[in-house]
Amino acid sequence: MALRTAGVSLDAGDGPAKNVLVAASSGGVGTFAVQLASLAGHHHVTATCGACNLDLVRGLGADEALDYGTLEGAALRGPSGRKHDAVVHCAEGFPWSAFKPALADAGGVVVDLTPRIASVAVAVLHWLCFSRKRLVPLIVSTKKQDMDALLGLVVQGKIRAVVDSRYPLSRAHEGWAKSMSGHATGKIIVDMVEDAE
Template sequence: MHAIEVREFGGPEVLIARELPDPVAGPGQVVVGLAAADVIYLDTLLRGGWGGEHFPINLPYVPGGGGAGTVLTVGDGVDPAWVGRRVLARGAGGYAARMATDVDQIVPVPDEVGWADAAALLHDGVTAIELLRHAPVAAGDTVLVAAAAGGAGSLLVQLASGSGARVVAGARGERKLALARELGADVAVDYSEDGWQHRVRAATGGDGVSVAFDGAGGGLGGAAFDTVAPGGKFVTYGTAGGGFTEIDPELAAARRVQVTNALARQLERPAVRELLAEALTLTAAGRIRPAIGATHPLDRAADAHAALEARATLGKSLLLT
């Protein structure tokens, strides 16, 4: 099968197209023929050798955490009725024409949802809905979504706006700000400009936001924390700004801000499947739509990674197989 392989850690150039043996479904597994593969910023970090203590990887490896496609074969103990069904599949080795994964890692895709939209929900749909369970929002709340033009951020903007909250979007550059407005943001602030957090506070009348969702991390995440009103909530889940956001517990306590690091919690598989099913249902009903800004042929995975690292991708990035 056609696949992308990494034999050494490095820049996007280490993503090499190769022919590899077709995967075989073991007991409790299925093989999925992928039509679209998910690409997330974490993929670029792992490819560069970051995060080995959290995400151990043995070289060589096929990157990617899954995608959308059709079940081709099943292993022992799996209902053969899965064969031919459209599914979202999570698991290792998504940058490939086929991947094997456990049957409890797949979810049926409604007919109303296309391959690209389904693949775009694989990680970001789960993330967005789970974040709103950490910090539910409602009419009357003011919400900051930092990295609002990213895969998860663009869904958060839609979900928060649909809940009646006033949404302040933080993003870099007018193209991304325009997308955030299109998706329902009431205010859009460029967080590449110094003092952007003060503009967010000004948009709330000086009080600060009820909830801040930090999809940026690093220094940007620290600035996003500064926008939260006393008694509010700060939920961090991103690393695109240069690592995890570290908040001083004493400072958070003094301001009565509840801080949650969503990356510190690993969801069990049944919970992931439930969240995926909800994201697909919302998409099929037209209540959310993934903002897909770039699709690349599988062989051009390096281009997808380079664009993500350059912050040039508007919305979601996918590989089409």
């Protein structure tokens, strides 16, 4: 949904090629965004993450992987120097001002998956001013057809779910705490049925 909102075609060879950036790419949503953008085969995918996850996101299909702890990563610009047509922003902590210089001069879209009041205000201002570079807060509910499509890609082996950790229902609070820490790599699973002892 976020990639489509950013104008990124997910069908192989369909639509113009885009330079796509996935910020915070090693989390539960980012790992799927990298794979989906790469799967189309005609986009250049750049991903930011911590140094320990660079190989992971490259393995998921990122053409360039940037450590957000470096100057290059903080500037959201890889060695190729490419500016981005579309950004999927999967974590809190980056203001609009961090993304604007990294967007293509012809215009670019940042889809914010963790919108706050400030990002909604910036988005309204962009809409009112017909800005070429704009922020779009993604405030939607999941659609069954999107989930079915994702599941189909997993079953076909075209994408994979990265699992950080697994918790029994009795320890769900630990999984939640890890999720909220912002340092999970991939998805956190809570088993809804306890094992019989």
